[in-house]
Every structure is written in structure tokens, then in C-alpha cells.
Amino acid sequence: MSSKRLVEVVCSKCGEQSEFMYWDSINVTVDPELRIEFFNHKINHFDCSHCGNKGLVFEDFIYHDMDSRFIISLLSSDNKDYLEKSKQSLSESISIMQETVNMDGFTTEYKFRIVFNLNQLTEKVNIFESNLDDKIIEILKLFIFRDFVDSKEEIIPEIFFVDILETNEIEFIVLTGGEGNYGVTLKLDTYKNIENQIHNGAFTKLYALNEWEVVDRDFVVDRLN
Numbered sequence: 660m661s662s663k664r665l666v667e668v669v670c671s672k673c674g675e676q677s678e679f680m681y682w683d684s685i686n687v688t689v690d691p692e693l694r695i696e697f698f699n700h701k702i703n704h705f706d707c708s709h710c711g712n713k714g715l716v717f718e719d720f721i722y723h724d725m726d727s728r729f730i731i732s733l734l735s736s737d738n739k740d741y742l743e744k745s746k747q748s749l750s751e752s753i754s755i756m757q758e759t760v761n762m763d764g765f766t767t768e769y770k771f772r773i774v775f776n777l778n779q780l781t782e783k784v785n786i787f788e789s790n791l792d793d794k795i796i797e798i799l800k801l802f803i804f805r806d807f808v809d810s811k812e813e814i815i816p817e818i819f820f821v822d823i824l825e826t827n828e829i830e831f832i833v834l835t836g837g838e839g840n841y842g843v844t845l846k847l848d849t850y851k852n853i854e855n856q857i858h859n860g861a862f863t864k865l866y867a868l869n870e871w872e873v874v875d876r877d878f879v880v881d882r883l884n
């Protein structure tokens with residue numbers, strides 16, 4: 660179910676107050692038009708009616724896709740206590756959903772993820788809609804990260820999955836801040852190779868739990884060593 664509420668927003672530019680419909684959660688299977696709005700940057704993006712200033716209203720937000728079987732929770736803070744508290748309340752709400760909704764394979768097949776910004780959220784949606792495993796994608800990103808840091812030590816890049824290309828390559832974008840952005844591709848075979856290793860019992864630490872997880876670089880680095 661999608662849910663929204665009316666909030667008061669004070670414009671950061673002109674200081675005027677406007678009313679704004681904030682989406683706490685969207686279910687893109689029940690409301691497919693909200694998926695389109697999400698990708699068109701309409702969800703929780705605010706236009707000031709007084710001065711035209713645009714901004715993002717950044718509070719906790721949930722993106723749920725029942726067809727691709729994932730729920731992503733965008734948290735407005737990465738504070739450790741807040742993260743733990745949120746994990747707990749998210750798990751509780753999942754238990755309630757399990758009891759009230761008959762969803763086949765709800766706990767075993769679903770992916771539950773926590774992210775902290777819109778880029779991370781969009782990336783997760785892209786990965787799961789492409790039927791890819793975000794943990795394998797994080798391993799691939801680690802290869803790119805290490806190559807990049809070896810050659811340009813002073814830059815800590817941000818790397819995001821973009822798409823699978825018709826050339827059977829996976830496209831990533833590397834954001835470096837001041838140094839510009841780079842497109843990087845890796846062979847889909849590299850992904851499949853890791854996937855086969857996982858089927859044969861490798862990297863079990865990555866799949867030890869099925870709960871709300873922050874799957875990022877630290878997640879794979881902690882579990883590969």
C-alpha cells in the first residue's frame with residue numbers, strides 16, 4: 660500500500676511556507692504510476708509556489724515492488740542508533756505484513772534493504788529490476804573501486820550500477836566529485852562467474868541472514884575477508 664500525508668514545507672530560498680503531499684511509502688505494483696513519478700523525480704520533490712525554488716523533502720521513505728520482490732527503506736539519517744532503531748521497527752512492520760497479507764515466499768525471497776540517499780535508492784531499484792543480485796554488484800564495484808584508488812589515490816569515488824548493455828556488459832558510473840564522472844563497463848560474464856561461485860558455496864558470509872541490510876562497500880569488504 661502507498662501512503663502519503665500533507666506536510667508544511669518552509670522554502671529554503673524565500674522562507675515562505677507551502678503545503679506539500681509527502682509520500683511515506685509507495686507500492687509500485689499496486690500503483691505503477693508512482694514508479695514512473697519516482698523515475699521522473701516527482702516523488703517528494705517540492706516546487707515552491709511562491710518563488711519556484713525546487714527541493715527534495717528528505718524524510719524516511721519506503722519503496723516496495725511486489726513483482727521484483729524487494730522493499731527498500733530510505734532513512735533520513737545514517738546515525739548508528741537511528742539505524743538500529745529503524746531496523747527493529749522495519750522488522751516489526753514486516754511481521755505485521757506477513758500476518759495480514761498472504762504473500763508467497765515473503766520472507767525467503769524478498770530483499771530488504773536500507774539506503775541513505777536517493778542515488779543509492781535509485782541504484783537498488785535499477786539492480787533489482789534488472790534481476791541482478793546487489794551483493795554481487797557490490798563485489799564488482801569493489802574491483803572498480805580498487806582499480807580507481809590505485810591510480811588516483813586522493814579520490815574516493817562513488818560508484819553506481821546503471822544498466823545491462825546489449826553488448827552483455829554491465830555499465831557503472833563513477834562519480835569523483837571535482838574530477839568529473841566516468842562510465843565503466845564490466846563483462847556480464849564476470850558477474851555470472853561470481854554467481855556460479857556462490858551457487859557452489861562461495862561467499863556464504865554475504866548470505867548469512869535475510870533481514871534488513873545495508874548492502875554497500877563496507878558490507879562486502881567486511882564479509883569477504
Ligand SMILES: [Zn+2]
Pocket residue numbers: 670671672673674675707708709710711712
Ligand atoms: Zn520559495
